[in-house]
Amino acid sequence: MMFKKIxxxxxxxxxxxxxxxxxxxxxQFMAGNGGTVGQVDPDSGPQGFxxxxxxxxxxxxxxxxxxxxxxxxxGTQTNIKLIQKYGQGYQYIILEEFQYCQKQPxxxxxxxxxxxANATWTSSLFIGGSKGLYADSWTYNFVYPKDPIxxxxxxxxFESNCYPFGTAFIGDRFQGQTRVPxxxxxxxxxxxxxxxDPDAWFTVPSFCPTEMNTFKTREERSAPNLPNxxxxxxxxxx
Ligand SMILES: *[C@@H]1O[C@H](CO)[C@@H](O)[C@H](O)[C@H]1NC(C)=O
Ligand SMILES: *[C@@H]1O[C@H](CO)[C@@H](O)[C@H](O)[C@H]1NC(C)=O
Ligand SMILES: *[C@@H]1O[C@H](CO)[C@@H](O)[C@H](O)[C@H]1NC(C)=O
Ligand SMILES: *[C@@H]1O[C@H](CO)[C@@H](O)[C@H](O)[C@H]1NC(C)=O
Numbered sequence: 001m002m003f004k005k006i007x008x009x010x011x012x013x014x015x016x017x018x019x020x021x022x023x024x025x026x027x028q029f030m031a032g033n034g035g036t037v038g039q040v041d042p043d044s045g046p047q048g049f050x051x052x053x054x055x056x057x058x059x060x061x062x063x064x065x066x067x068x069x070x071x072x073x074x075g076t077q078t079n080i081k082l083i084q085k086y087g088q089g090y091q092y093i094i095l096e097e098f099q100y101c102q103k104q105p106x107x108x109x110x111x112x113x114x115x116x117a118n119a120t121w122t123s124s125l126f127i128g129g130s131k132g133l134y135a136d137s138w139t140y141n142f143v144y145p146k147d148p149i150x151x152x153x154x155x156x157x158f159e160s161n162c163y164p165f166g167t168a169f170i171g172d173r174f175q176g177q178t179r180v181p182x183x184x185x186x187x188x189x190x191x192x193x194x195x196x197d198p199d200a201w202f203t204v205p206s207f208c209p210t211e212m213n214t215f216k217t218r219e220e221r222s223a224p225n226l227p228n229x230x231x232x233x234x235x236x237x238x
Pocket of ligand 1: 047072073074075076
């Protein structure tokens, strides 16, 4: 009996010792994020595309500003600029070449720079061979309607500094009341700490409207060649 108890205590100690604590990454950085998205679009049906974002990610001021390309498998590519201001609750979608700009409610959920307390550690791993970089994999769930999306997210961060480098999501987003099945994955690259030129990324062009648009349908929201952009929880690295 006593022996069993000791065994149990020892076992618990081992479990506790190996338990990883969720960590926080940098609050302001520049980075590229290459991603893929697959979704069953309510209007166009199943589709997939590649995305690439490069820009400034500022969790302190709750702002994200980046250039983004969306590339379909047939080669069609759209380049836009996004400025997302979570403090104010809106975002701008900008097509510089057409002097086109939309102001609309910011896409949720708001990205955070920490692995949330409810995340479960799933494994540790080396990237780039046994002398490579040591990393941790975490997972947690979004639940609708508490969260604006529903599903499971997997996040990978380097063990030494909690810099994120890989993320994947499988679940649903909601377009009004419509459940849109989607999967997305992304990988961070060329991350540098700090935002040397915030104006270049966060200054709203003068041709942008001051009023939020009230577009209801996807056609109204679309500029020439502008894809459906409702999947923008892409800076969700944690
Ligand atoms: C390429 O695919 C996109 C998305 O399905 C579509 O909107 C576009 O019209 C296609 N372009 C061509 C040239 O086929
Ligand atoms: C971002 O896009 C703008 C055009 O909208 C371009 O002038 C600028 O050079 C781009 N920046 C980078 C780093 O690609
Ligand atoms: C886990 O935490 C995230 C971030 O705070 C939250 O959005 C999500 O709803 C939580 N998941 C569950 C199952 O409570
Ligand atoms: C990443 O950084 C390297 C070194 O500065 C540069 O040569 C490369 O073009 C960058 N890659 C991307 C995708 O921006």
